[in-house]
Amino acid sequence: MKARIKFRKFGAMKFIGHLDVMRFFQKVMRRADIPIAFTGGFSPHMIMSFANPLGVGVTSDGEYFDIELTEEIDMGAAVECMNQTMVEGIEVVNMVPISDDKKRTGMSIVAAADYLSNVKNDAFPENWKEKAAGFMEQEQILIVKKTKKSEKEVDIKPMIYKFEIRENGVYMQVATGSVENLKPEVVMQALGQYLGADLEEASFVHHRLEVYALAEIGKSKEFVSLDKVW
Amino acid sequence: MRKLALSDDILLKVDKPARYIGNEVNAVMKDKDAVDIRFAFVFPDVYEIGMSHLGIQILYDMLNRRDDIWCERVYSPWTDLDQIMREKEIPLFALESQDPIKDFDFIGITIQYEMCYTNILQVLDLAQVPLFAKDRTEEHPIVIGGGPCTYNPEPLADFFDIFYIGEGETVFYDLMDRYKEWKASGKSKQEFLEMAAEIPGLYVPAFYDVTYHEDGTIASFEPNNEHAKRVIEKQMVLDVTNTYYPEKPVVPFIKATQDRVVLEIQRGCIRGCRFCQAGMLYRPTRERDVEMLKEYAYKMLKNTGHEEISLSSLSSSDYSQLEELVTFLIEEFKGKGINISLPSLRIDAFSLDVMSKVQDIRKSSLTFAPEAGSQRLRDVINKGLTEEIILEGAGQAFEGGWNRVKLYFMLGLPTETEEDMKDIARLADKVARRYYEIPKDQRNGKCQIVASTSFFIPKPFTPFQWATMLNREDYIEKANIVNHEMKAQLNHKSLKYNWHEADVTILEGVFARGDRRVGKALLEAYKLGCIYDSWGEHFRYDLWMQAFENTGLDVAFYNLRERDLDEILPWDFINIGVTKKFLQREWKNALEGKVTPNCRMQCAGCGAAIFGGGVCFEGKN
Incomplete structure (x- = not known):
């Protein structure tokens, strides 16, 4: 199943560029034990796609990325888990299930x-x-x-x-x-x-x-x- | 919210502002008013390099375990910010609190390689702290240095109040306690240093006088203060299992050079290669318990979210529980998308098997470090790797599908002849020939053998500490000989040869074995604009040579002579356990081409047994 995560980016975190925010959230997934799906192949990577990159220096109340999960989870609890391993300047606002339809990923809509x-x-x-x-x-x-x-x-x-x-x-x-x-x-x-x-x-x-x-x-x-x- | 030391305008102007904002996962935040000691831990290179260093992570964790200490991190600002900070007179700050470190109690600097010395001056300068220890008062932080280069601290003696000789886990708490007492007492800085000088392993350079003979060699090295010890004993953790190790290392936002969990599996090395400083400094070899490492693997992966774990040590294949540990890591974490990054291992059935499990064979290469091209010279340096072992290992790997091999060598080793140099090319060619012995339909296209050479630099506390170096032209000539011979080989199309620049080698040589006087050249080079010397694009050989000229120092005195066995060496006042007698014996064995067995085969009586533990007592308890 797929889920969409909304987060805020503020304070010093505005100096962290898009690619590093992606890497940051890959580590958040592991720290919070989110059962995220991986691609196949010799070097598997997390199935995660960000909606629209934010420039360095810009803060935000509405950032999004989609992930694929290997099992159903309590999304409220997952948000709490993620926020427990967070840094000042990033806050997960919510996590919602989304359609499995490939055309409807955050990136494309x-x-x-x-x-x-x-x-x-x-x-x-x-x-x-x-x-x-x-x-x-x-x-x-x-x-x-x-x-x-x-x-x-x-x-x-x-x-x-x-x-x-x-x-x-x-x-x-x-x-x-x-x-x-x-x-x-x-x-x-x-x-x-x-x-x-x-x-x-x-x-x-x-x-x-x-x-x-x-x-x-x-x-x-x-x-x-x-x-x-x- | 935390206030940053740099304005938004500056942070948006410089490259990689994440270097300067702190706030990383697992960075330790404390209330500055609730601690007694503020400690700035400096790695004098750029953030991405410094953040990859395990030693700081260990000591950062150790110091911050105490409620009365707040240890924070500092790295060298990159050249873009360096310039801005000078122009705007912004004092260098620590990442966590963003406070200027000139107001801290300690500035602790880890000194990992000689080519960071100008960056040490940069850090002090940007911090707005006087460079010379003698110019600093009670108002300034105590500047303390540690790390491998402090086994010859003399070139830096004028700039440091204290050097910590040895592993950091032993007497730091002691020093902190004494500091608190001193701070409360209102006594002078001199009195604090006298107190510190009595702690084992701590060296206060101001408490020693050096005199020189007319020929420039040292005539005497004597304490001038009754609190100063005549000999400084290297500090060492005997039990590396029950000691400090970080469960929650700091996780950088930007990609560091080592962006992974690092498990240090052992300290020291049993091998006794005669050029290797680490192999002598960290004797005796001490292994960490495999169960402890497994537990830390879990905790550290969980607490960091890293996607890779690696093992760290000298000669990892000698770790007795390696198979168990690697098998555990693969079984436990491979399925969870964690990469297992293997250290360079002796090539055998076991290592090829695990390598095929954790790496893509088509993309990975095998690494051998024969260090010298001929067996004769390998015997001189006591490198136990033989041609048979290399060809056997490479052969097994080629049959398993690998087709890339890296070979590491040194040029300029003692007794080296032209034949030894040419044998580098010949050995590379033999490896290639072994590949082409495999029938065409069973092999994976062409093979690629990459041979790299660096220039040998004699280091303190090695059997080669008396050896001479060469001048720049001779080094370049040696590389040319190898390069020429490579082209003459049968399989030259499958061979590639890389060599290091000779310029940096010369400076590393001077600082590795330099005395107190070379500090002048260092300061002069810094004033002329030298900084980030380990970065090719910033290294300025011309300015360095000018600095030596301006200060009247002769590079040849430090590099181009074989030292007498009875000469007083600048680092003789340090006792690392391994005796000078042993090093002299090994120097003689080297010249005779006599091999010394490794610690597990037969004790060579190096002296490190005096610590009462490690490999010296394996199986004896």
Whole structure:
């Protein structure tokens, strides 16, 4: 059977990169005696897939990975076991059973994510919140996307689903996943550019709130957090 | 939540910020106000190297078992952070508390190899602690050094308050207790050092004066303080089963060089290879009880979540319970997706069988360390491996499906001739020939024989401690001879030859057998910008040579002469149990090509029996 684990990443743990977080959780599985399944072959590895990698420096309340189990377990108890061998800065929030359907792994169904992004210094003009109201009023939000060979302009506005000014920063819901992916720093850069701020100086703090899949509910499609779709 | 010593901006700018944040699983957190002693344990190299070191894990666990001590870890900041810390004057901090170590009671530095010496100065410098022991006062931490290089601590004598000679498990608690008494008494640092100097195994370099003859050799080495012992006895744990060993080693977030559970199965080695320092220092050989190791395997795997377990010791095949232990590990853990990483073993039916169980034959290789190409020279160095044993082992392995062999050799050994060097290539070729004796339809494509050579460096407390080294050009010439001979072999297409750089060898040689005076060159090299010398990309031979020139020290004096048997050697004041008489006898045997049997075959009377345990008394109780 398969299960999805949701965890938070905060504090000093934001400096641990994605690959190391994966390795960290492989060790958590062993410490907590989670009966995780292995692949075959001469060097078997754990069947574990992470939904959407989080950049170094970013904290999160909604990180996910899927695992395959060899037997049914009490998921509440498993969460407790995992949290008992945890470090400060990682906390397992819940563990839910999910469909065995291969197409429905966390990796493939991710469609959107919520972020809070704050400006860390005073690189933005003082009255930026008033001015920022017009950011989403633009017809297009063009950014320059650099690849190895070329530079091209891309309109990121269709990938920004929600955008609100909150306290000292911005709340946004943006396209995330394997089809379309927009990083919060790109939005903040575009906003800075719109405000005429000195982007060399600007530095941001990003926090991921939640990751969503696009689920069909009745006739409509809605974003539903990953621990609610299975 | 813990406050980090470095800002987010810095941590996001440097490579691998996980090196500096601590917070790992099993890292020990304490209330700093509830402890009496704060101990910073330093490994003077980058985090990934230092975290792989078993010794620190053992002592970290041991010190932290006491409620009155908080032992924390410190590693050398990588060059990127080093620069930032200097610019911004950020004091070096310990990983657990993130507090500056200049405020600690002790800075303990483990000294594992000569090429980390500049990093020792880096650590003290970044910590904002005076480099010279004489410039440090009661306000500064006590700087104490330990580890294999302290068997000749003299090149570092000016920078340390105390050296701990020997295994760490014995007198640390004693020293801590004395320190607490001293701290409460309000006495001077001098008085503390006098107290420390009376503890067995502890050496306070400031309490000794060295004078020199005109030719540069040592004329006298005398205590100048009545509390200082004339001879420092090596410390050793006799019972390695009932002693400290960590059940919960710290688990790094980033991949360390040794990212696994390590079981140290024994200390010491029965073999008596004449070039090997560890083989003499850790005499007598002491085995850990196999039941204890099994229990620790369980606990440590469970507590760390590591996916690999390895065994550690010198000459692991000599561990008497090896078969039982390895069989247990395979049966117990292989099915749970745990890799069993084997140490290099003598090749025989047993080792080939377990290797085929835990490794992919197609991907793994066999390792032999003949160390010398000819039997004559192997007799000189007392390496018991013969050509027959190598060819027999390789043959068995080839028939079992292996087709890759690694061979390790040394160049520059005493009495070495051109024929000995060429025999390295010839031996490699014989191994390849053995492979091609197997009918074509039964073998697995071509074979690959990789021969590697390093340059021999005479080390203190070995029978070769009197031997001369060579200069850089001679070393390179030797490697060229081997390389040329490799190309002349029948199976040269199946042979590969690697050799080490000669530059580092020269410096290691100077520091391995150097005296107090070479500390000047060390400091000068550091000031010129030398750091991370064990890292090829940072090693600056030119700066080092300049440092020697600037300080008026002559590399040739340290490297290019055979020492007289009656010369006072800088490390003569240390007693490791093995006597100088024995080493002299062995040096003579070496020159005569006479082999000395291993400890289990026949006692050679080395002197280590004085400790009253280990292999010397096996079967006698």
